[in-house]
Amino acid sequence: MDEFERHGIAVVEGRDAAARALRSPELTSDPGAGSPSVLLRDGEGHTRVRGVLREIIGRLEPFPDSVRAEIEAAVGALGTSFDLVGDFARPVAGLVTAAVLGVPLDDVFLEHLERTTANLDVFGGVDRAAQASAFRLSVQLSRAPAEPGSGLAALRAAHAEGRLDDDELAINPVVLAHAAYENSLNFLASAGLTLASEAETRGVRELAAEICPARYVLRFGSEGPVAISLADGLPFGLGRHACPGSGVALAEAEIALRALSEVLSGGCRVEDVRWKTHPVFRGLASARVVVSV
Numbered sequence: 001m002d003e004f005e006r007h008g009i010a011v012v013e014g015r016d017a018a019a020r021a022l023r024s025p026e027l028t029s030d031p032g033a034g035s036p037s038v039l040l041r042d043g044e045g046h047t048r049v050r051g052v053l054r055e056i057i058g059r060l061e062p063f064p065d066s067v068r069a070e071i072e073a074a075v076g077a078l079g080t081s082f083d084l085v086g087d088f089a090r091p092v093a094g095l096v097t098a099a100v101l102g103v104p105l106d107d108v109f110l111e112h113l114e115r116t117t118a119n120l121d122v123f124g125g126v127d128r129a130a131q132a133s134a135f136r137l138s139v140q141l142s143r144a145p146a147e148p149g150s151g152l153a154a155l156r157a158a159h160a161e162g163r164l165d166d167d168e169l170a171i172n173p174v175v176l177a178h179a180a181y182e183n184s185l186n187f188l189a190s191a192g193l194t195l196a197s198e199a200e201t202r203g204v205r206e207l208a209a210e211i212c213p214a215r216y217v218l219r220f221g222s223e224g225p226v227a228i229s230l231a232d233g234l235p236f237g238l239g240r241h242a243c244p245g246s247g248v249a250l251a252e253a254e255i256a257l258r259a260l261s262e263v264l265s266g267g268c269r270v271e272d273v274r275w276k277t278h279p280v281f282r283g284l285a286s287a288r289v290v291v292s293v
């Protein structure tokens with residue numbers, strides 16, 4: 001892949017080679033900057049932080065009826081002309097992200113979350129604007145009131161119990177919000193486009209593998225960085241960092257796409273399809289759906 005090769009990054013492609021690389025003890029997710037983010041470390045620290053996040057995500061399994069009803073209401077209220085990203089995928093992914101943390105998230109929060117894409121390495125990364133967005137959200141979440149029983153309250157309780165240190169508590173609420181939001185946003189919009197443009201229907205698992213919104217994950221070995229392609233049937237990754245939210249992601253997509261198919265049941269046309277250009281995260285920038293009346 002040009003984008004990576006230009007930066008001297010080796011690429012691993014094909015399902016078997018990717019699976020081996022994802023499970024290899026020789027390759028680490030830690031770029032060496034001492035990041036407290038669950039995504040950018042390995043070893044004891046990773047296992048401990050991941051355990052806390054997994055407990056929080058587990059509160060949405062099985063998927064809560066109240067969030068299901070909110071998704072169905074939001075999608076059911078779409079008019080006869082709407083944007084698949086702004087009007088469909090964004091509200092759905094936003095509702096689920098808010099449910100994961102247990103705090104309401106407004107559009108400004110979601111806009112900053114989208115700007116942080118792939119730049120949550122606020123301790124070692126180089127994209128200053130994206131880091132500023134991540135810091136802003138980190139400060140905002142650190143000040144947000146946490147309802148008892150919410151994901152945010154659980155993160156703070158884990159800190160009080162010594163399971164998370166100060167830096168881990170500062171950044172991982174944003175990492176969790178971003179993980180829950182960005183790939184779901186891209187998946188929902190692309191799957192919505194498939195639904196609106198193709199007669200043939202398929203299940204959400206199949207769609208996730210086909211769309212594969214996170215095209216690559218980055219690892220570091222003795223020879224330097226390695227980009228591992230997930231495009232050959234590994235949309236949720238594999239190994240130590242495999243997506244702990246895949247069950248939530250599939251449940252949310254199932255509900256949202258079923259509601260969307262009802263909105264589109266009388267037929268529709270799609271206009272102005274535009275794609276984002278990010279080398280790792282594949283997603284629609286916008287696509288207008290006009291429902292037949």
Ligand code: HEM
Pocket residue numbers: 029038039040050053057100175176179180181183184187208212213214217218230235236237238240241242243244245246248249
């Ligand atoms: C279609 C939607 C989604 C896709 C395609 C996706 C994909 C992925 C992938 C490929 C990884 C592995 C990253 C790596 O190996 O470096 C990952 C990690 C992660 N995902 Fe997801 N994800 C989705 C939705 C979600 C949701 C809804 C949540 C939370 C409810 C979530 C939470 C996480 C977390 C916390 C991690 C970090 C795990 C770790 O580093 O140990 N994801 N996701």
